[in-house]
Amino acid sequence: xxxxxxxxxxxxxxxxxxxxxxxxxxxxxxxxxxxxxxxxxxxxxxxxxxxxxxxxxxxxxxxxxxxxxxxxxxxxxxxxxxxxxxxxxxxxxxxxxxxxxxxxxxxxxxxxxxxxxxxxxxxxxxxxxxxxxxxxxxxxxxxxxxxxxxxxxxxxxxxxxxxxxxx
Amino acid sequence: xxxxxxxxxxxxxxxxxxxxxxxxxxxxxxxxx
Numbered sequence: 001x002x003x004x005x006x007x008x009x010x011x012x013x014x015x016x017x018x019x020x021x022x023x024x025x026x027x028x029x030x031x032x033x034x035x036x037x038x039x040x041x042x043x044x045x046x047x048x049x050x051x052x053x054x055x056x057x058x059x060x061x062x063x064x065x066x067x068x069x070x071x072x073x074x075x076x077x078x079x080x081x082x083x084x085x086x087x088x089x090x091x092x093x094x095x096x097x098x099x100x101x102x103x104x105x106x107x108x109x110x111x112x113x114x115x116x117x118x119x120x121x122x123x124x125x126x127x128x129x130x131x132x133x134x135x136x137x138x139x140x141x142x143x144x145x146x147x148x149x150x151x152x153x154x155x156x157x158x159x160x161x162x163x164x165x166x167x
Numbered sequence: 168x169x170x171x172x173x174x175x176x177x178x179x180x181x182x183x184x185x186x187x188x189x190x191x192x193x194x195x196x197x198x199x200x
Binding site for chain 1 (some may be wrong): 191192193194195196197198199200
């Protein structure tokens, strides 16, 4: 699951929950509750009934029982999969002066589902009337780890059959 | 022998097709507005 910008063929670069920007630091300003700096965000949620594992930049997240509360819920990458609906929240806890600055902090994630089913993608906000932009993601399936030994056994069996036939 | 070669070719096509379908990414655009 890789965030993509408009230049990469996406519909959006990043999104803005306030409609105005006060953060002037391209490296980002820390997002606080209540708000001190406003700006563009690299954040989104993945919602599923079967989300068992997530890794961010190839580093696995430790699943939490419940969603974090207070500022923590918007300031981290977290996975809550003991809740009624599993949620993976992406956020670096920062706001940026431009959508491109926010996009520069975006990283790829790998999510694992225990079974096939619907997966939802969302942004978190309580009032969407002043929002700008959105989030674009490229999602490519990876082979299940359990399928790789099965494929190897299959290939070996085919090679053996071929050798027997020609012997 | 010819039949075996054709079978192998068909199997290879199916494998290539399956690999291409699996590799095609899905694009998701979440509109924040």
